[in-house]
Each structure stands twice: as C-alpha cells, then as structure tokens.
Amino acid sequence: MQQRRANKKRKKSQVKIEFTPKFITSWGGTAALISRFFEKIRFRELVELIFPVQETSNNSTGVYSKIVSLFISVLNGGTRFSHINYLENGIKIFERCFNVKRLVKSFTSITRYWNKYIYRSLTETLLQNIIQHFLRPLLNYVGIKKDTLRFDSTVITRYGNQEGAKKGYNPKKPGRSSHHPQIAFLGSGYTVNFWNRSGNAHSANGIVNFYTQTRGFIEGIEIERVLADSGYYSSEFIQKLEEDGLEYVIAVPMYQFLQSIVYNLTEWTNVDEGIEVGEFSFSHKNESWGGERRYIVIRQEIRHRPKATGKQMSLFKDEDYGKDYRHSLLVTNNHTASPHEIWCYYRPRANVESIIENLKDGFGLSAYNLKSFWATEAVLMTICLILHNLVTFFIKEVLHTNDNKGKKLRTLRMEFLVVPAIMGKDGRDDVLRLGISNQKRRALFSDVLDRLKDLRLTFYRNAVENMEVL
Structure with a gap:
C-alpha cells in the first residue's frame, strides 16, 4: 500500500x-x-x-x-x-x-x-582594406598614441591535404603537417597584422618585411619598444630595428657557446627569493651581426621556484648547477636600464601567449581552414584582425x-x-x-x-x- x-x-x-x-x-x-x-x-x-x-x-x-x-x-x-x-x-x-x-x-x-579567395592578390587586397577601413579608425578611436609592438608565431596542426601544410617544428604533434602563421600585437591587446605561412617556415622567415608592413599599418603610433621571443633572434631583424632607432628586448636561444658564458658569470644581483639577474656583452664571430650587444640573464632556482620559466642548461645537465637553475636570456639595445628593469620590460610579452591561446581555443583559429592556402589565410585574417579586435574593443570600451x-x-x-x-x-x-x-x-x-x-x-x-x- x-x-x-x-x-x-x-x-x-x-x-x-x-x-x-x-x-x-x-x-x-x-x-x-x-x-x-x-x-x-x-x-x-x-x-x-x-x-x-x-x-x-x-x-x-x-x-x-x-x-x-x-x-x-x-x-x-x-x-x-x-x-x-x-x-x-x-x-x-x-x-x-x-x-x-x-x-x-x-x-x-x-x-x-x-574558396573564392584562391589568389594572393585577393588576400592582400583584403588585408589592405581591413587596415584602411577598420584597424586604423579603431586605433584612432581608442586613442592609442604610444604602445609596445610585439611579434610571435604559432603552430597550427593540420590533418588533411591543405596547401602549405608541411612538416616542421611542431612541439605538440611532432611529425604532423602544420601551418606556422605569425602575428603582430600591440601591448594594449589589439592584433595589427597576420601572415599565414607553411609549416616548415622558421619563425624569423620574412620578419623584416612583416615588421616593415606592420609599422606602415600603425603609423602615427609611437613604438615604445619591440618585444619578441627567441624565434626572432636574427641579425637581419635586430639590425633593422637598430637602423630604425627602436628599442628592443628579444629572447635569445640558449646556445651552448652562450651557456658557457652564463656559467662563468660571477656577478649576480638578487631581485627576489630564488631569482637573480646578471649581464654580459657578446659579439658573434659572424660579421653579419655587426659588433657587441648587451645580454641580460635571468636565473631562477628550481628549489624555490619549481614552476619557473626558462631552460636548464644542456651543456651542464650532469652538474649540480645545471640541475639547480633555469635560465632565460635576453638581448637589448637599452644600455641605461638595470638588468631587472629590462626583464620587467620583457615580461608583459607573456600576454601574447595568452592572446594566441584565446585565438586558437576561443576563436577557433586552429580549426578554420580550407584546401586553398590563400583562402585559409583570408578567413584566419578575418577572425584575427576583425572579430578578435571587435571583441577586444567590446570588452574594453563597452x-x-x-x-x-x-x-x-x-x-x-x-x-x-x-x-x-x-x-x-x-x-x-x-x-x-x-x-x-x-x-x-x-x-x-x-x-x-x-x-x-x-x-x-x-x-x-x-x-x-x-x-x-x-
């Protein structure tokens, strides 16, 4: 019952x-x-x-x-x-x-x-129209007079037979074909240029032309400094920035000959628990580099900072020193700021990684693609330069x-x-x-x-x- x-x-x-x-x-x-x-x-x-x-x-x-x-x-x-x-x-x-x-x-x-954007000329016209009719009016409206200019590239894995999808550097999917686009950002978060590239392109490939074009896109904005990761450590790019009179802070790969210099440094300045900074001058033997430059070293003790960025030095991996520290290396033409200040100038560049993650995961940049290389560039450029900037503006201004x-x-x-x-x-x-x-x-x-x-x-x-x- x-x-x-x-x-x-x-x-x-x-x-x-x-x-x-x-x-x-x-x-x-x-x-x-x-x-x-x-x-x-x-x-x-x-x-x-x-x-x-x-x-x-x-x-x-x-x-x-x-x-x-x-x-x-x-x-x-x-x-x-x-x-x-x-x-x-x-x-x-x-x-x-x-x-x-x-x-x-x-x-x-x-x-x-x-798929109608199968010609490079159409994609280039689209880019020029985006800059003229959208990007410049947008930046003018928000009143950006001075900002940092940041460059980065990303790997987009492809699983089909898309044009330009080739095997190259792909840390998450080794051996997979990919595209390797590069993007220019302002420190305020707006994207100001986008080029798609084949997967076997080196990060610095075409960077001088990309940089020159980007400067033309944002004319009227004073560039406080240029920030870039280690993929853009190239003599051609650095000399171009110096010719243009721009300050730069660029990450440097930890080549073994540079590891030896870092290992023998004796003067370190402690800036926080487990963090020390130092500096040295170095000139490449290759004459194309054109003389000495200032290098900043940041070393972080793993015991105190287990999540520290940087890399352990492969040349000394069997020694206690190689096991105890992670190092980051920067090159700059700023000779007045302290090493700690130079590091502080560079650290906001990490926001670029967050923006790229947002583009790939939130805006689908890693999934929208077509068989035609130029059609893929057109749609990714539209998402990256128009939709992303509209959303950024909406978040900031509305x-x-x-x-x-x-x-x-x-x-x-x-x-x-x-x-x-x-x-x-x-x-x-x-x-x-x-x-x-x-x-x-x-x-x-x-x-x-x-x-x-x-x-x-x-x-x-x-x-x-x-x-x-x-």
Missing part, C-alpha cells in the same frame, strides 16, 4: 515534455548585445567596404550574411565551419536582431564563399574591463552571451525577452545596453556625413 502511494506521488512530480514552435535561443546575449554593437558601428557597410569578393546573385544570401553567420558561430562557441548548423533552432531570432533577411543555414555556403590580461572569449561567452531568450511581441514590435532573474545581472545588462547607445564609434560615413564632419 505504501509502495503504491510512493509511486503515485512520484508520477505527479514528473515534468511533462512538450515542443513549442516559438523562437527560442540559448544565445540571447549574442542576439541582444552583439547585434546592437554591430548596428551601432555600421558593420554592414564596413563589410561591403572591406571584402573584395562581393556576391550579386539574386539567390545569394550576400557577403554580410555569410560574415555575420561565421562571427555568430565563433562567438557562440563554434570551432569549425560545420558548427554553423547549431544556430538552426534560433536562427530566426538572429535574423531579426541582426536585421538580415536570411542567414546562412549550411556551412557549405560559407566555405564556397571563402564592458569596461581594462585589466592587462582582459577577458577571454570563453569567459565573455559564459557571462554575457549564454542567456536564454524568447522572441515575442509588444503590439506591432518584436521583443527579445532575456531570461535573467537575478537583479544584479539584469542591472549589468541594462548598463551595457546603455553604453552601447552612447557609443560613438562608426566605421562608415557617407558623403553627406563627411561634409558635416569637415
């Missing part, structure tokens, strides 16, 4: 499962915030200015639809073209909020568009998060983009109702919406507007 009553009670408490044809999405934050952000900056007109391959067919959804569909997919956690299919249930909400007649529903529509590391896209996604929402009506007006019950979070969203209303960044101005500005 008691068992029967328990079963009856349990049946009454069960929740019924039904279906609804109403427009519902779990990405209400993307629909509400990012759509207003794009509308405010006139992103549709910007896309028409930037992308050299336009579509005029009556059956086409248009370039703006394809770019917005890709960006929505990335913002909502997509890491490959096929993830655009996940938008299906809430696609009508995105079409209404982003004011697009028809968003792309099949990933093949997007890949067909990017959300008002100005810490050095900033929010990663995954954090932004969970805090602001993943919000249940349902599309309804208020008279004749469509209304997107966000499912937020917490009053503090409601107030936070209201503040962000208010700041979007006051945003003055606009990338596109027609002739009349230009006359009014002048």
Whole structure:
C-alpha cells in the first residue's frame, strides 16, 4: 500500500515534455548585445567596404550574411565551419536582431564563399582594406598614441591535404603537417597584422618585411619598444630595428657557446627569493651581426621556484648547477636600464601567449581552414584582425574591463552571451525577452545596453556625413 502511494506521488512530480514552435535561443546575449554593437558601428557597410569578393546573385544570401553567420558561430562557441548548423533552432531570432533577411543555414555556403579567395592578390587586397577601413579608425578611436609592438608565431596542426601544410617544428604533434602563421600585437591587446605561412617556415622567415608592413599599418603610433621571443633572434631583424632607432628586448636561444658564458658569470644581483639577474656583452664571430650587444640573464632556482620559466642548461645537465637553475636570456639595445628593469620590460610579452591561446581555443583559429592556402589565410585574417579586435574593443570600451590580461572569449561567452531568450511581441514590435532573474545581472545588462547607445564609434560615413564632419 505504501509502495503504491510512493509511486503515485512520484508520477505527479514528473515534468511533462512538450515542443513549442516559438523562437527560442540559448544565445540571447549574442542576439541582444552583439547585434546592437554591430548596428551601432555600421558593420554592414564596413563589410561591403572591406571584402573584395562581393556576391550579386539574386539567390545569394550576400557577403554580410555569410560574415555575420561565421562571427555568430565563433562567438557562440563554434570551432569549425560545420558548427554553423547549431544556430538552426534560433536562427530566426538572429535574423531579426541582426536585421538580415536570411542567414546562412549550411556551412557549405560559407566555405564556397571563402574558396573564392584562391589568389594572393585577393588576400592582400583584403588585408589592405581591413587596415584602411577598420584597424586604423579603431586605433584612432581608442586613442592609442604610444604602445609596445610585439611579434610571435604559432603552430597550427593540420590533418588533411591543405596547401602549405608541411612538416616542421611542431612541439605538440611532432611529425604532423602544420601551418606556422605569425602575428603582430600591440601591448594594449589589439592584433595589427597576420601572415599565414607553411609549416616548415622558421619563425624569423620574412620578419623584416612583416615588421616593415606592420609599422606602415600603425603609423602615427609611437613604438615604445619591440618585444619578441627567441624565434626572432636574427641579425637581419635586430639590425633593422637598430637602423630604425627602436628599442628592443628579444629572447635569445640558449646556445651552448652562450651557456658557457652564463656559467662563468660571477656577478649576480638578487631581485627576489630564488631569482637573480646578471649581464654580459657578446659579439658573434659572424660579421653579419655587426659588433657587441648587451645580454641580460635571468636565473631562477628550481628549489624555490619549481614552476619557473626558462631552460636548464644542456651543456651542464650532469652538474649540480645545471640541475639547480633555469635560465632565460635576453638581448637589448637599452644600455641605461638595470638588468631587472629590462626583464620587467620583457615580461608583459607573456600576454601574447595568452592572446594566441584565446585565438586558437576561443576563436577557433586552429580549426578554420580550407584546401586553398590563400583562402585559409583570408578567413584566419578575418577572425584575427576583425572579430578578435571587435571583441577586444567590446570588452574594453563597452564592458569596461581594462585589466592587462582582459577577458577571454570563453569567459565573455559564459557571462554575457549564454542567456536564454524568447522572441515575442509588444503590439506591432518584436521583443527579445532575456531570461535573467537575478537583479544584479539584469542591472549589468541594462548598463551595457546603455553604453552601447552612447557609443560613438562608426566605421562608415557617407558623403553627406563627411561634409558635416569637415
């Protein structure tokens, strides 16, 4: 008898499962915030200015639809073209909020568009348009007058037969084919240049041309100093920086002949428990290096700092000294700052590693690729230079998060983009109702919406507007 009553009670408490044809999405934050952000900056007109391959067919959804569909997919956690299919249930909400007649529903529509960028000339035109119509106005708006310029490269493992995917340095997947792009950053977190390269390219390959092009892209910004990792330790690059009168701090590989010099150093300055710094002058025998330069050494005792960065010296791996310390080596043309100050100048470069991780894991930089090398560069350049910078701007200027590391896209996604929402009506007006019950979070969203209303960044101005500005 008691068992029967328990079963009856349990049946009454069960929740019924039904279906609804109403427009519902779990990405209400993307629909509400990012759509207003794009509308405010006139992103549709910007896309028409930037992308050299336009579509005029009556059956086409248009370039703006394809770019917005890709960006929505990335913002909502997509890491490959096929993830655009996940938008299906809430696609009508995105079409209404982003004011697009028809968003792309099949990933093949997007890949067909990017596969039109099969020529280097098209990709170069795209890059120049991004710089002229997007990057320079953005940097001008945020008011960057002085900043550090940072260079780094990353390895993107490939598993197919993509053009340019070759075997090279690949620490995580040795022997696998890869691409080896290099990226330029400002210390403020904005990406300012992107080149894709084949997997067998050395980190420093093309760096002088890449640096020269980047300087042209950010003309008007004073370069405080140039920071780069050990892959960019090359005489050609260093001499170019010296010719241009720029201060630099570049990491140096721990070659064995340099290990011997470090091992014989007798003067060390203690800067913290288990951390000492020293310096020496060194000139390569190869005349192409052109004379002595200043080298800074940082050694960290493993016993006190088990997670210390740097490398143990292979030349002395069997000695206690080689087992007790990790070393980092820097070269600089700054002859006035102390070794500890030089190290402090270089340490913020580690933020670049965090940005690259965010690009690869959060923005899907490691997964979006096509068979054509130039098509792959076009889509990665778009994600890296446009979407990443838009998100960086949104975080800094709209959300008002100005810490050095900033929010990663995954954090932004969970805090602001993943919000249940349902599309309804208020008279004749469509209304997107966000499912937020917490009053503090409601107030936070209201503040962000208010700041979007006051945003003055606009990338596109027609002739009349230009006359009014002048």
